Every structure is written in structure tokens, then in C-alpha cells.
Amino acid sequence: MLPPLPTSTSVSAEARLTYVLHHFRQAYAEVPEVSIGYAGQQPQVEIVDGAGSFFTGQEPYPPTPNQRQWQGRQLPVFFDPHPEKPLLELLPNNRAYIHADLIAAAFYLLSGWQEYFSNERDQHGRFPYAASVQQRYGFVAVPVVNYYFDVLKTAIEHVTSHLVHPRRWANDAPFATFVTHDIDELRSAWKAPAKAALRSGNLLKFSQHIWQHFTQPDAWDNLELVQQTVAGYGAKSTFFFLPEHQKAANGTPNADYNIRQEWPKLTAAVGDSEIGLHASLGTARHGGQLKQEEHWLQHLRDGVKAYGIRFHYLQWEPRITPTLLDVLLYEYDSTLGFAEHFGFRNSYCLPFHPFDFTQGRVCDFLEIPLNVMDATLHHPNYLQLASNEILPALRPMFQEIERFGGVCTLLWHNDHFDPANETTGPRQFAELMQYLRSRNTAFVNGTDVCRRVNERMSE
Numbered sequence: 452m453l454p455p456l457p458t459s460t461s462v463s464a465e466a467r468l469t470y471v472l473h474h475f476r477q478a479y480a481e482v483p484e485v486s487i488g489y490a491g492q493q494p495q496v497e498i499v500d501g502a503g504s505f506f507t508g509q510e511p512y513p514p515t516p517n518q519r520q521w522q523g524r525q526l527p528v529f530f531d532p533h534p535e536k537p538l539l540e541l542l543p544n545n546r547a548y549i550h551a552d553l554i555a556a557a558f559y560l561l562s563g564w565q566e567y568f569s570n571e572r573d574q575h576g577r578f579p580y581a582a583s584v585q586q587r588y589g590f591v592a593v594p595v596v597n598y599y600f601d602v603l604k605t606a607i608e609h610v611t612s613h614l615v616h617p618r619r620w621a622n623d624a625p626f627a628t629f630v631t632h633d634i635d636e637l638r639s640a641w642k643a644p645a646k647a648a649l650r651s652g653n654l655l656k657f658s659q660h661i662w663q664h665f666t667q668p669d670a671w672d673n674l675e676l677v678q679q680t681v682a683g684y685g686a687k688s689t690f691f692f693l694p695e696h697q698k699a700a701n702g703t704p705n706a707d708y709n710i711r712q713e714w715p716k717l718t719a720a721v722g723d724s725e726i727g728l729h730a731s732l733g734t735a736r737h738g739g740q741l742k743q744e745e746h747w748l749q750h751l752r753d754g755v756k757a758y759g760i761r762f763h764y765l766q767w768e769p770r771i772t773p774t775l776l777d778v779l780l781y782e783y784d785s786t787l788g789f790a791e792h793f794g795f796r797n798s799y800c801l802p803f804h805p806f807d808f809t810q811g812r813v814c815d816f817l818e819i820p821l822n823v824m825d826a827t828l829h830h831p832n833y834l835q836l837a838s839n840e841i842l843p844a845l846r847p848m849f850q851e852i853e854r855f856g857g858v859c860t861l862l863w864h865n866d867h868f869d870p871a872n873e874t875t876g877p878r879q880f881a882e883l884m885q886y887l888r889s890r891n892t893a894f895v896n897g898t899d900v901c902r903r904v905n906e907r908m909s910e
Contacts, residue, residue, distance in 0.1 A: 453570055454736075454770040460568075460808050461507040464489060464500070467558040470813060474561065474803055475600050477907050478855070480618045483611040487603070495545060496606045501530035501552030511569040513559060516588060519551070526598050527588045529556040539602050547606035553599040560584075560798040561596050562806035563787075567769040575703070575764045576735070580791035591794035592848045597801070597855040617856030618907060624893035626853045629819060629860045629900060630681050630884075631689045631785060633729050633761060634717075636866050637708045640670035671866040674720035680868065680877070684884045686894035688724045691761045692717065694744045695731035705731045705763060714751045725896040726752070727759035727785075735766040738775045745779060758782035759897040761862075765790050765821070773805050776816045783897050785860055788821030791833050793848060796820060800857030802904055819900055822848065824862040825875040838874050842882045853890055858900060 468488060476482050486494035505513055516527035517534040528538070530552035540548040559565070566578035573579040585591035604615045620627045641663060674690065681688040693706040710717070718726075728748050734741040748757050760781050762772070767786050776784055787796045797803065797820060805814040827833045828841050836844055852859045863880050870877055888894075895903075 453572065454768065456509055456568065456770070457809055460509060462558070462806075462808070462811060463506075464502070464554075466811055467502075467506065468554050470562065470806055471554050471557045473813060474557075474799075474801070475603060477904065478597070478600055478617060478801055479604060479615045482615055483607060483613050485607050485610055487607075495610045496547045496549065496603065498549045498554055499532060499552055501532040502555035505530070506555070506558075509568050511565045511567075512584065516556075516584075517551075521598055521602060524593070524598060526593070526595055527584075527590055528553070528599075529559055531556075539606055541606070541609045545610045547609050549602060549606060553602060557596045557599045558806075561803060562808075563769055563797055567808055575732075576766055576768065577764070577790070578767070578769065580789040583789070583796075585789075585794065585796070585798065586792070590798070591789065591792050591796075592851070593798070594795050594800040594851050594855060594857065595798040597799060597851075597857070601855075617854075619856060620893035620895070620903065621899070622893065624891055626856055626890070626892055627858045627895045627900065628686065628887050628892040629689070629785070629858055629895055629897065630686050631691065631761070631821075631860065631862050632677055632865050633691045633693070633763070633862060634674070634865055635693055635704075635706060635729070635763070636864075637672045637674075637706075637713075638669050639707050640866065640869060640871075670869045670871065673865055673868055674717060677865050677868050678721050678724055680880075681884075684888050684894070686884065686888075687896045687899075688721070689727055689759065689896045690721050690724055691727040691729035691759070692748065693729040693731060693763060694747045699732035703732055703764070711747070711751065725759070725898060726757055727761065727897065728757045730760055730762045732763050732766060735762045735772045735775075736768050738778065741775055742779060758901075760784050760786075761821075762786045765824075770808075773807055773814050773816075774809065777807070777814055781816045782901050783817040783819050785819040785821055785897065787818055788824065788860070788862075790824065790827060793823040793827055793834075793845060795822065800852045800855050800859075802858060802900055817901055817904055819858060819860055819897060821860045821862055822852070823860075825864055825867045825880075828879075829874045838879055841875070841879050842886060845883065846886070849887065849890070853892075858895070859887065859892070 487496045488494040489500045513529050516529045517531040519526050519528045519538050528551045533550045536550040571582035580586050678688050694710050695705040696709050698704050765786050789796050802817050802819045805818050807814050828836045867875050
């Protein structure tokens with residue numbers, strides 16, 4: 452059963468404007484002081500009020516967006532009452548007029564309004580890609596909110612005669628890459644080939660796999676290899692460890708290892724890499740269970756809290772999870788991506804603070820969105836890309852992230868570093884890393900991202 456919606460969830464135009472401009476000013480360096488708003492405020496950059504009463508109700512989907520051209524890109528523009536007029540009109544006397552309600556449109560996408568108010572959930576309790584406006588209108592790999600911000604930036608440049616640029620990363624890098632690994636399985640590389648041999652009646656081969664399992668290290672017990680491989684690109688790894696090794700009530704597996712028994716070996720393997728919590732199935736809805744797992748990991752780390760988190764199976768309940776993360780004082784989460792497709796779940800390529808609909812305010816924790824997961828690329832339930840199709844499919848998304856100075860969050864599980872994986876394995880990971888490095892990305896971990904965002908907020 453889904454948690455019930457609050458009886459009142461109206462979000463005022465002022466709250467929407469504050470939330471959106473908070474993120475706009477984080478996205479750009481040295482934004483001049485300019486008044487931005489709706490007609491009653493007589494701002495320098497005036498935006499049409501096109502949302503009507505939409506944000507006073509609980510309908511998950513707004514009217515169909517219009518398709519607009521901006522900087523050579525066709526964009527879906529929600530809350531656009533005057534499609535016959537130019538999207539941006541530059542006026543004399545240091546004024547500009549935006550003929551679509553880009554504040555409402557940006558708020559709708561960035562806040563996750565659609566999944567908060569939708570009752571659609573899949574078998575894992577997740578808001579499904581198939582129910583999203585990104586799938587419905589075909590823009591999952593386009594950071595639409597960043598393009599809305601680009602319209603606003605152009606208006607500000609006209610009003611102030613001052614060029615505004617996306618913020619840069621360490622060493623003046625144009626964008627950042629956050630390489631992460633969810634550690635679900637360390638002991639199970641032998642299972643699939645052993646089962647295949649048994650099904651085919653090859654008992655000799657089956658016996659060999661069983662013998663290897665009991666006498667040789669598992670191919671997925673490879674965290675030192677993972678850490679060294681990533682470091683070889685001048686990058687950093689963030690490992691999310693899963694404390695629960697019991698299956699969920701519905702039989703879905705959590706970890707295949709016992710973290711409390713193996714912790715010294717695991718920490719030795721990952722060295723000084725950043726460690727986060729990979730919260731088990733069900734914790735996205737249950738604060739007590741989540742707090743218990745946090746305490747387990749904190750105890751194992753000699754009292755050091757894991758400030759970053761990603762939920763197993765990318766579980767996320769928008770009506771509960773953000774509140775849990777704020778209460779437990781997590782610094783960042785990196786769960787929000789669609790398992791079914793690479794891209795931008797909130798149509799934004801930068802870290803952002805989710806919106807707390809119960810309190811009508813910005814959440815304290817930072818969301819570092821997940822852009823691409825290895826399993827998404829070839830899993831039979833997902834995209835089923837051939838190995839030589841992966842980089843060409845992802846390159847346009849990478850280019851969008853670079854254009855807006857964003858963060859590319861990559862999830863490559865440790866089992867996908869197994870050389871036996873020829874579809875989303877070491878070779879495909881190498882191709883992605885070589886491309887990203889060739890674009891002069893800044894390789895970061897979650898702590899680096901949070902520190903950078905906090906610096907921007909204090910400026």
C-alpha cells in the first residue's frame with residue numbers, strides 16, 4: 452500500500468520561484484542581481500504565469516507540453532499558454548519577457564511532482580519509467596531543466612549586458628564524473644555457469660564449477676581490482692556496501708555476503724576509497740530499519756558515519772524517503788535514476804536538493820542523480836544494447852552534461868568487472884572511462900560534490 456497523500460499539498464508561486472532560483476544560482480557563476488518573477492512583481496525578467504491552479508491540486512501530469520526550439524534543440528515546454536509567441540522576447544530598457552512559465556515547468560520536473568502524486572509503482576515499489584513524462588514525450592536523455600535555465604540565463608545577459616557561464620569544477624574542468632559501485636554480490640560468479648551446465652546435462656562441467664567454487668576465489672570477490680582499475684584512469688571509486696544478507700520478504704535477494712564477518716577484508720581491498728551505505732530492500736519506507744543499517748555500518752567503521760547512500764534496486768518512495776534522509780542527516784543520496792533507461796530522472800544534470808512536499812521547503816540532503824547503470828544497458832528487461840552500441844548511445848547524454856557543467860554519475864557493479872562479462876564488462880567500462888577522461892572531466896567522489904555545492908551556496 453502506498454503512503455497516503457497529505458490533505459493539503461498546494462505549492463505557491465512564491466515557493467516554486469524560490470526553489471527554482473535557488474538551483475539556478477547554483478548552476479552558474481557570478482549571476483548578477485536581477486529581479487525575476489511574474490507580472491505583479493514588475494521584475495526585469497518577467498515570466499508569464501501559465502500554471503493556473505495546477506499546483507493547488509494533486510494531479511500528477513500537466514497538460515501536454517508544446518515543442519519549442521532553443522539553441523538548436525527541440526524542447527518540451529510545459530505550462531506554455533502562448534506557443535505562437537517567441538519563447539524569449541528581449542525588450543528595450545533592460546527588460547526581457549519569457550512567454551512560457553519556465554519556473555513552473557522547472558519546478559514540476561526538478562521537484563519530482565509526477566512521482567510524488569502518481570500512484571504508479573512497479574514490482575519493486577519504484578515509480579516506473581513507463582509512467583513518466585520523460586518516456587511519454589521522449590526526453591529522458593535531455594536535461595530539459597538545464598535548457599530552461601539557459602533561456603533564463605540569456606534573458607539575464609540581455610538585461611545586464613553581463614555574460615553568465617556555467618560553474619567549473621576542480622582544475623577548471625568543464626564537468627565532473629562520479630564513479631560508483633554497488634556491492635551486492637561477492638560470492639556468486641559460479642552460479643549462472645553451474646546452472647547452465649546442469650540444465651544442459653554436462654555433469655562434468657557442473658562438477659568443475661562446484662569444485663572451483665569451493666577451492667578458488669570467486670571472480671566477483673574483486674574489490675581491489677575494481678579500485679585499482681578506476682584509479683588507473685585518475686578517478687575515484689565510491690563503494691556502497693549492503694549490510695543486509697537476508698532476502699527480502701518477497702524473496703528478492705540482498706547481499707550474498709555477511710558484511711560484519713568480512714569487513715576487515717573489504718576495507719583492506721578498497722583502501723582509502725569513499726564508502727557509502729547501500730540500504731537494503733524495504734528501507735526506503737522504513738526509518739527504523741534504515742537507522743539500524745546505518746548503525747551497523749557506523750559501528751564497523753569505528754564510529755565514522757557514511758554520509759552517502761544509495762538504495763538497493765534503486766528503491767525510492769517519494770512520499771517517505773526524502774524525510775527519512777533528512778531526519779537521519781545524510782549529506783547526499785545517489786538513487787534517483789531510472790533503472791529502465793539512462794538519462795535524467797528529474798531532467799537535470801546537476802546535483803540538486805529535492806523538494807519536501809510535506810513541509811513546502813527544500814530538503815537538507817543533496818541528490819547526486821544517477822545517470823547510467825551497467826544493468827540498464829543490457830538487462831533483458833531493459834535496453835538490451837549490444838556491446839558496440841553502448842558508447843554511441845551514451846555519448847549524446849555525456850555531451851549534454853558537459854555542456855551545462857554537470858555531474859555524470861556512473862554505476863558499475865563489481866560483478867561487471869568480471870572478464871567473463873562481454874556485454875557490460877571491463878571492456879565497455881574502459882571505453883566509457885577513456886571517453887570521459889578525453890573530455891577533461893574532473894573525477895570526483897560524493898564528498899567532493901557536496902563540498903563544491905556547499906562552496907557555491909556560501910558565495
